[in-house]
Amino acid sequence: MTSTTETVDTVHDLTGTYKYGFVTDIEMDVLPVGLSEETVRFISARKKEPDWLLDWRLKALALWKNMEEPTWGKVSYPAIDYQGLSYYAAPKSKTDGPKSLDEVDPDLLDAYEKLGIPLKEQEILAGVVAVDAVFDSVSVATTYKAKLEEKGVIFCSFSEAVQRVPELIKTYLGSVVPQGDNYFACLNSAVFSDGSFVYVPKGVRCPMELSTYFRINAQNTGQFERTLIIVEEGGYVSYLEGCTAPQRDENQLHAAVVELIALGDAEIKYSTVQNWYPGDAEGKGGIYNFVTKRGVCRGKRSKISWTQVETGSAVTWKYPSCILQGDDSVGEFYSVAITNNAQQADTGTKMIHIGKNTRSTIVSKGIAAGRSDNTYRGLVRVLPGAEGARNYSQCDSLLIGDRCGAHTVPYIESRMPIATIEHEATTARISDDQLFLCRQRGLKPEEAVALIVNGFCKEVLQNLPMEFAVEAQKLVGISLEGSVG
Amino acid sequence: MTHLPMTPLLQDYAKISASLPGVHDSRVATLRAMAAESYRTQGLPHARVEAWRYTRLKDLETLPFSCAAALSDVSEPVEGAGLAGAVLRIVLVNGQYVESLSSQVDIPGLAVGCLREALDAGDDAVIQALDGGGADFAGAPLAALATAYMDDGVVVRVAEGVSVAPLVEVVALATVDVMPHLAFPRFLLLLGAGAEMTLVETFTGPAKGVYAVNAVTDLCMGEGARLNHYVLQAQGAEATHVSLGRCAVPAKAHYEGFVLQLGAKTARHEMRLKMQGVGGEAKLHGAYAVRGEATCDTTTVVDHIAEETITDQVFKGILDDKSHGIYQGRVHVHRNAQRINGNQLHKALLLSRSARVDCKPELEIYADDVKCSHGATVGELDDDQVFYLQARGIDVVTARALLLRAFLGEALDMISVDAVRTAFGAHATGWLDNARGVTS
Amino acid sequence: MSKGLIVTDLRVSVEGKEILKGVSLVVEPGKVHAIMGPNGSGKSTLAHVISGRPGYTVTGGSVMFDGVDVLELEPEDRAALGIFLAFQYPVEIPGVTNTTFLKTALNAQRKARGEKELDPMGFLKVLREKAKALHLPDDMLKRPLNVGFSGGEKKRNEMLQMAVLTPKLAILDETDSGLDIDALRIVAEGVNAQRSPERSFLVITHYQRLLDYIVPDVVHVLAYGRIAETGGPDLARQLEKTGYADYTGSAA
Numbered sequence A: 001m002t003s004t005t006e007t008v009d010t011v012h013d014l015t016g017t018y019k020y021g022f023v024t025d026i027e028m029d030v031l032p033v034g035l036s037e038e039t040v041r042f043i044s045a046r047k048k049e050p051d052w053l054l055d056w057r058l059k060a061l062a063l064w065k066n067m068e069e070p071t072w073g074k075v076s077y078p079a080i081d082y083q084g085l086s087y088y089a090a091p092k093s094k095t096d097g098p099k100s101l102d103e104v105d106p107d108l109l110d111a112y113e114k115l116g117i118p119l120k121e122q123e124i125l126a127g128v129v130a131v132d133a134v135f136d137s138v139s140v141a142t143t144y145k146a147k148l149e150e151k152g153v154i155f156c157s158f159s160e161a162v163q164r165v166p167e168l169i170k171t172y173l174g175s176v177v178p179q180g181d182n183y184f185a186c187l188n189s190a191v192f193s194d195g196s197f198v199y200v201p202k203g204v205r206c207p208m209e210l211s212t213y214f215r216i217n218a219q220n221t222g223q224f225e226r227t228l229i230i231v232e233e234g235g236y237v238s239y240l241e242g243c244t245a246p247q248r249d250e251n252q253l254h255a256a257v258v259e260l261i262a263l264g265d266a267e268i269k270y271s272t273v274q275n276w277y278p279g280d281a282e283g284k285g286g287i288y289n290f291v292t293k294r295g296v297c298r299g300k301r302s303k304i305s306w307t308q309v310e311t312g313s314a315v316t317w318k319y320p321s322c323i324l325q326g327d328d329s330v331g332e333f334y335s336v337a338i339t340n341n342a343q344q345a346d347t348g349t350k351m352i353h354i355g356k357n358t359r360s361t362i363v364s365k366g367i368a369a370g371r372s373d374n375t376y377r378g379l380v381r382v383l384p385g386a387e388g389a390r391n392y393s394q395c396d397s398l399l400i401g402d403r404c405g406a407h408t409v410p411y412i413e414s415r416m417p418i419a420t421i422e423h424e425a426t427t428a429r430i431s432d433d434q435l436f437l438c439r440q441r442g443l444k445p446e447e448a449v450a451l452i453v454n455g456f457c458k459e460v461l462q463n464l465p466m467e468f469a470v471e472a473q474k475l476v477g478i479s480l481e482g483s484v485g
Numbered sequence B: 001m002t003h004l005p006m007t008p009l010l011q012d013y014a015k016i017s018a019s020l021p022g023v024h025d026s027r028v029a030t031l032r033a034m035a036a037e038s039y040r041t042q043g044l045p046h047a048r049v050e051a052w053r054y055t056r057l058k059d060l061e062t063l064p065f066s067c068a069a070a071l072s073d074v075s076e077p078v079e080g081a082g083l084a085g086a087v088l089r090i091v092l093v094n095g096q097y098v099e100s101l102s103s104q105v106d107i108p109g110l111a112v113g114c115l116r117e118a119l120d121a122g123d124d125a126v127i128q129a130l131d132g133g134g135a136d137f138a139g140a141p142l143a144a145l146a147t148a149y150m151d152d153g154v155v156v157r158v159a160e161g162v163s164v165a166p167l168v169e170v171v172a173l174a175t176v177d178v179m180p181h182l183a184f185p186r187f188l189l190l191l192g193a194g195a196e197m198t199l200v201e202t203f204t205g206p207a208k209g210v211y212a213v214n215a216v217t218d219l220c221m222g223e224g225a226r227l228n229h230y231v232l233q234a235q236g237a238e239a240t241h242v243s244l245g246r247c248a249v250p251a252k253a254h255y256e257g258f259v260l261q262l263g264a265k266t267a268r269h270e271m272r273l274k275m276q277g278v279g280g281e282a283k284l285h286g287a288y289a290v291r292g293e294a295t296c297d298t299t300t301v302v303d304h305i306a307e308e309t310i311t312d313q314v315f316k317g318i319l320d321d322k323s324h325g326i327y328q329g330r331v332h333v334h335r336n337a338q339r340i341n342g343n344q345l346h347k348a349l350l351l352s353r354s355a356r357v358d359c360k361p362e363l364e365i366y367a368d369d370v371k372c373s374h375g376a377t378v379g380e381l382d383d384d385q386v387f388y389l390q391a392r393g394i395d396v397v398t399a400r401a402l403l404l405r406a407f408l409g410e411a412l413d414m415i416s417v418d419a420v421r422t423a424f425g426a427h428a429t430g431w432l433d434n435a436r437g438v439t440s
Numbered sequence C: 001m002s003k004g005l006i007v008t009d010l011r012v013s014v015e016g017k018e019i020l021k022g023v024s025l026v027v028e029p030g031k032v033h034a035i036m037g038p039n040g041s042g043k044s045t046l047a048h049v050i051s052g053r054p055g056y057t058v059t060g061g062s063v064m065f066d067g068v069d070v071l072e073l074e075p076e077d078r079a080a081l082g083i084f085l086a087f088q089y090p091v092e093i094p095g096v097t098n099t100t101f102l103k104t105a106l107n108a109q110r111k112a113r114g115e116k117e118l119d120p121m122g123f124l125k126v127l128r129e130k131a132k133a134l135h136l137p138d139d140m141l142k143r144p145l146n147v148g149f150s151g152g153e154k155k156r157n158e159m160l161q162m163a164v165l166t167p168k169l170a171i172l173d174e175t176d177s178g179l180d181i182d183a184l185r186i187v188a189e190g191v192n193a194q195r196s197p198e199r200s201f202l203v204i205t206h207y208q209r210l211l212d213y214i215v216p217d218v219v220h221v222l223a224y225g226r227i228a229e230t231g232g233p234d235l236a237r238q239l240e241k242t243g244y245a246d247y248t249g250s251a252a
């Protein structure tokens, strides 16, 4: 046991319970394992959160204790010992990580190489150095910040937002994903560590993609991330989450929550490239990625667009959704999910049509290789008021090899005659002819597969912002390595 | 948290199980015991059972149904689906085979028998074929219940290579008694290798009065056999109808199925196809039309187990008033089942703002040399089409009727046997003549 | 080390059935050889085996190209050596544009040969020029490879690939079938423009008409898995009149 955890234990023994604000000045990195009211109080205290937020977390914890882990997904993994996890880790000190890139897993470096990630960035991703040690980050950050603040856009960590704009947090936190929504979201609500907050005021188009900034600033937000994005009427933001490079990461369970709120005529474009550690070829290790992402189009003509490229994690359980409440609002979901080796992904979306003339589009491309299982699961629900609603869904699966599985499970529920729902799904494989053609023209089998799969995913990849799209294309190839003999 | 399954309907079981047929045959006894146990653990379907996500059997949960065999004194001839031409009719009343109401059989190679006798006689072929050739009760608690109470039914055998010329129609008629009654019609077909026949199953009962039917049909095909299997569900407006059909399609065999559901207050028809022989082909199409506050569920489960098997499904539904339509279709391609073609399409029309449709097509694929697809659409009648017809001088009511008939027609036209297509078409038209969207 | 293509007593079977029953053939650099022969005689099989398409079992003989035993090589390595096959039935790849495909292929071959990758702008310029020469409109370069192309467009697109990849040996498997008269001339001009002392062609065709434009040095008749006759351009003209009646399965 480390000295810090001993300290906590001692303090605990002396006082019986943690008191609000009591431990904040104790230097420590990791909270001892276990989840209880005390854990939640501790986290909240460390972050100097107001009482209402502590109560909000505690309510979530109480709900969570009476919930059951969902079993309907087509994923299987050993039972998670929730009392065996640690729920708070302060930003890592330099001593935990490797001292130089020489100490980093060569496979990881290999992947960076292929993606063409600059060396300095590689060092951050691999955890060799802290962000501010590499980049001229003060100036980078301040340039961005100044530019954003000029427009009134707030972009900061969630914790900072709690201090800076508590009213906004109080109004919107849990308004899209309530505490008791599902098991993992509920757990997140009790113990979320940090995350990002974006606020775009009325009529403002955010002057830049909130991406690069994120990549160099939001490391180590921990396993229970919480993101909240609010765009006021007529505003626009494009937000990029994640990184195309696999990150060094010790947390096995990731249970993030993302809430998006788009008011009238507002638009949010949310892009994700997820390439967390998938485990080794035998399926040992890897991240469990159990994420709840949901956006609400609250006003007329608002729009939320999710684009995701999921290639990492051992187990993915994720359904970025849109609640189309405002009349004429639009929801989009563009997804590429690639599984290889022993990976499992159960991912898709929910489009809930409430307002009149709401429209949604779903384009999902699932690629399964190795012994993996890849499931699209999506719900389109048209409620009685959604006159004139339209949905179009296209779900295509590609199988590479004969030991994997590709599954499509759409749920279509309509209570509105004046609505049109169309769903199409296909499953196929890369044909021998296509493979031979590419090889005849000089491509190695792996390059051929990468090319063909990129073509298959094109509709989705072209929705990513330019600089991401290029890296994502390379990622498609990298994540399928070893899938053809 | 564990939920105790709800298992009403077993109240008669202890009392009557000793007198059910085949008690002395250990195979039958074992199957029965497994079935009863399966129902006990599964109970009546609830929302957390994925295969029954959208359909509740409310009447079975709440009303005191009797499961004991109900004899009836039907004596007038039974109509059935109204098929023209040569029809060999077999009649079951409340699940009991009634020879006096059924046609005389004198076709070489065709034998019609009573299930109770076969069970009592320990007939190997029959016993082995029960419940999909094994206690196949997963996700089918009601089929388990039916086997627990298995009493009478009909067994049809067709010898190898025989082609049965007349249509064979099995009419399962229900009657209404003082006490709401749950009948268990059971039908078993043993179709020899290379044999051919057309089978129509007609489920019907009184327009008024509460009753329930829980039917189980097992179709055993020999290699290279050809079977046309058509089901008409035309139960009374207060009825609860549950039926499960299973068919294993062996090598080079050809199955063509059609399910038309037009009746009942709550109906669920499930067809399970196992494509287990190389080169087997199956078409499974259907249509349904629902009105009032009725619920109509059509579920299909297709397993591609063998290589080079082909299935095709087209389903159409019309929902009026406050009705609820459900289509669930699962296509499962097993590991190593290569060179598969599996297609599926479901289209539904909602005629009323209070109607509702839930659709869940599902592909589960574990082999790579496979071409599978599904499509689904939900919407209303196309205004442009209605207008087009009006512009050609057809009044709106007629125009809508025409289009609705044409909509169902796309599915009905898949029935390759003329007499059946005509008869089913007439039933569909009859339903449409009363549709609100048409007459108002 | 002898340059060019040397096929010696090549025997090939498919699913246990012998298709090529000892084919021998030498194509020297700079030469154009035509192969004619009845349907099903094994012409495509020969083209596929030279380029390394899976599914064929070589039961005897050898295929050497520029002194290398190509039967030991993967298809992509043969391509890097300079062997190009214009497919009888061109393949579609949805989502991958013509341009992307060609750029990827060219760079892969250059890389394999230890050459530098082409800069994207320079590549585009070359591509446009060559497309123009084949009367392929620019928008076809942006469309997914062969998807929705007409039969003739697909064939011309094969020629575009040849023009861009500049192989040492080009095998054209019935590139003329499906082409209208003008397209046939355009394709032939494209081939003639590429004729050079280092480059050889193996032109599989059923029609004399193509050979009016691309005048071959040597014509072979492949029948029943064997080279039944070899001659000059006259042989093709003679076949046009007599057909293949003289070459029966019992020959040899």
Ligand SMILES: Nc1ncnc2c1ncn2[C@@H]1O[C@H](COP(=O)(O)OP(=O)(O)OP(=O)(O)O)[C@@H](O)[C@H]1O
Residues within 6 Å of the ligand: C014, C015, C019, C037, C038, C039, C040, C041, C042, C043, C044, C045, C046, C055, C088
């Ligand atoms: N995969 C295969 N399986 C079985 N037979 C094959 C296969 N591929 C080729 N063959 C047979 O090999 C023979 C030669 O075929 P090939 O395609 O080489 O003929 P070809 O000379 O190119 O004919 P064409 O002029 O019609 O293009 C034919 O009889 C063909 O049916």
Ligand SMILES: [Mg+2]
Residues within 6 Å of the ligand: C043, C044, C045, C088, C173, C174
């Ligand atoms: Mg050929």
